Amino acid sequence: MAERRSSGWYGGDDRNSYIHRAWMRRGLPADAFDGERPHIAMANTASDLTPCNAHLNEVSRSVADGIHAAGGIALNLPVVSLGETLVKPTAMLWRNMAAMAIEEMLRANPIDGVVLLGGCDKTIPALLMAAASVDIPAVVVPGGPMLTGTFRGVPLGCGTGVWQLSEEVRAGTLSAAEFRRSESSMIRSRGHCNTMGTASTMGLLAEALGMTLPGIAGTPAPDSRLLEAAHATGVLAVDLVDEDRRPSQVLTRASFLNAIVTLAAIGGSTNAVVHLLAIAGRLGIELTQDDFDRVGSGVPLLVDLQPAGRFLMDDLYRAGGLHAVLNEVRDLLDPAAITVTGRPLVDYLDDARVYDREVIRARAEPLQPEAGIAVLYGNLAPGGAVIKPAAASPELLSHRGPAVVFDSIEDLHARLDDPDLEVTADSVLILRGCGPKGYPGMPEVSNTPLPKKLLEAGVRDMVRICDGRMSGTAYGTVVLHVTPEAAAGGPLAKVRTGDIIVLDVAKRRLDVDLPDDELAARQPSAEAVAAYAAPTRGWEKLYVDTVGPASTGADCDFLIGSSGSQVSRESH
Incomplete structure (x- = not known):
């Protein structure tokens, strides 16, 4: 048997080994330190x-x-x-x-x-x-x-139920009191x-x-x-x-x-x-x-x-x-x-069995025949973006519509329910400044709520595009992880309300219908730039200065790779 890693602390008769053993002798048996256990x-x-x-x-x-x-x-x-x-x-x-x-x-x-x-x-x-x-x-x-949990006699999925019920409150079909009552049912x-x-x-x-x-x-x-x-x-x-x-x-x-x-x-x-x-x-x-x-x-x-x-x-x-x-x-x-x-x-x-074919479908009778993550590219996402077709509305997976752009979460909250907002069911909601650097941290905000006036009209899904993430409990036709993010110089920062957005999941494309030279000549939205994170100290600054794009895992550049188990310096 190779020497235990822990023996590097507990083995030997020097002062450090004594300290390591002595301070851990609080109920541990003597043989805890003999290198066998x-x-x-x-x-x-x-x-x-x-x-x-x-x-x-x-x-x-x-x-x-x-x-x-x-x-x-x-x-x-x-x-x-x-x-x-x-x-x-x-x-x-x-x-x-x-x-x-x-x-x-x-x-x-x-x-x-x-x-x-x-x-x-x-x-x-x-x-x-x-x-x-x-x-x-x-x-x-x-x-x-x-x-x-169950609410009003039906199963209630946590997370997913929040998005569903909160939209019903905004649509006026569920009271705030009933919404509050569902909390203990959900958890x-x-x-x-x-x-x-x-x-x-x-x-x-x-x-x-x-x-x-x-x-x-x-x-x-x-x-x-x-x-x-x-x-x-x-x-x-x-x-x-x-x-x-x-x-x-x-x-x-x-x-x-x-x-x-x-x-x-x-x-x-x-x-x-x-x-x-x-x-x-x-x-x-x-x-x-x-x-x-x-x-x-x-x-x-x-x-x-x-x-x-x-x-x-x-x-x-x-x-x-x-x-x-x-x-x-x-x-x-x-x-x-x-x-x-x-x-x-x-x-x-070998011994795995399916006991309920409603929950786990047979390979020949799937819930959807092709359900993996789709990766999109185009002039709006040169580094890629992802969409989950399984959670999207099939009729929206090929869509062309005018952009309604929000420069930050705060901007979205301020204007989304404005009755004068120029938006239709065919519009494409774009939220930017929500990537790893821009927010910071790439929050789960990509599945933005729908405008209240559209909810009241019965609309329950729209194409939404964001450089952030969405909760795994969420649903809808949402394009997320757009790379490069707006705060890293991505073209999402240059899109304007009214630009025509073209989504074609089958062809794996996400584009804004603009000539390349016009898109290149545009300057990023000043309002978006002003809303990007600009921390001056602590982990947030270290994170913003070193975090990579979603397309490579959003890890910090100095953490990629490994350093192994060896301690760099021995105690003295």
């Missing part, structure tokens, strides 16, 4: 201010029991936690910071392996980015979705969003990448089987250290391509594009946004979940779960991609 950290994103992750302290206790049962030493390591619903201005502003902080704590401490406990949108991506950069044995425990239990939003998507993709105990992803948070799987993950974490199986051995290009197939088949969030690209960037794996279109665009949508369908995450679990979905598209998966167990992902699909 692996020290496993539980990187725990539990926080009362991240309500979707609040139950992870309980989950971590089951993980710890498994670690101890397998002969390891379990160590709770609270790490930066990002609550999507509370953090302002947007949790995405701190994904890279959380990944950096977690990376540094994993490297700086005497641990041989780590269990990554996450749930809410940015926590699993940040944990995987950090683990990839340090490359010590690691495994993910997804916190799981909440149970389905019925512990766990993250129960729609196929970013949290559900990234939990399932962590398994598709091979980074979880097979079969755990999608287990509802209140389900006792999550604790059972957490215990088994603790046992597995000890095995990972003993076998020295690291993220770089599991997270290969093949596993990322499998994740893209999975993303399409489940109808997952567009946010997965920036997260998978960022994780791949930490490993030096060649992955581009075009891979999402090339590999995933022809994959059928098999999971009938909100926002693209009807059901919710606990329905997916009872219907057979992720493995049942993947078994339907098994021929599209790379059989060489392994999991943290050392066995290929496809090995775990």
Whole structure:
């Protein structure tokens, strides 16, 4: 057996080794420091201010029991936690910071392996980015979705229901009092969003990448089987250290391509594009946004979940779960991609069964025949933009209409419901200044509300274009991640109200109908430029100065790649 990484702290008889051991002798047995028992950290994103992750302290206790049962030493390591619903201005502003902080704590401490406990949108991506950069044995425990709530007798999907009900209030078909009453119905239990939003998507993709105990992803948070799987993950974490199986051995290009197939088949969030690209960037794996279109665009949508369908995450679990979905598209998966167990992902699909064909469709009878992310290019998006056809209105996927431009979120809020706003159902709403640099942090605002007067007229979808992101729980014909963003000199900054916008998803085009020389000669909107973020200190300044485009994962340039597990200097 190779020397434990933790022995670099605890082995020896010098003063530093004495200090390291002495300060940790608070209930640990003497043999905790003899180099035989692996020290496993539980990187725990539990926080009362991240309500979707609040139950992870309980989950971590089951993980710890498994670690101890397998002969390891379990160590709770609270790490930066990002609550999507509370953090302002947007949790995405701190994904890279959380990944950096977690990376540094994993490297700086005497641990041989780590269990990554996450749930809410940015926590699993940040944990995987950090683990990839340090490359010590690691495994993910997804916190799981909440149970389905009901309101007025029908299931209510969290996130998606917010967008639907809030628009009904604005349209005058739902009272503010009823809207308020729906709150406790929507959030019925512990766990993250129960729609196929970013949290559900990234939990399932962590398994598709091979980074979880097979079969755990999608287990509802209140389900006792999550604790059972957490215990088994603790046992597995000890095995990972003993076998020295690291993220770089599991997270290969093949596993990322499998994740893209999975993303399409489940109808997952567009946010997965920036997260998978960022994780791949930490490993030096060649992955581009075009891979999402090339590999995933022809994959059928098999999971009938909100926002693209009807059901919710606990329905997916009872219907057979992720493995049942993947078994339907098994021929599209790379059989060489392994999991943290050392066995290929496809090995775990043999016994997968579908128990509800309404929730998980047969390959021959998909919800949609082609459901992957589409990547668009054109004079409005030279670096690309993405759209999720599965969540769009089919009749709007080829559209030509006049732009109605908003220079910032504040501008949109001020003018959107103005009865004198010149807008029709054929208009294209453009919101700019919402990219990584411009906002900063690339907020989930691309699925802008519709003008009130159009809602009152019965309109429920329009083409919308933005350099920001949208919630994975959202829906509509929304073009997002427009690159270069307006604040980075992208042509989106030059579009004017009244310009004709041409969207053609089938041809993968997004253009403004202007001659090239006229577009090039235009100056960016002064109002938009004035609204761009201009921080003078702290993380926001570091972020704006170093963040890359959405098309490469929106990671900071100094964080791309890895530094390994070696500590740069020894303590003295």
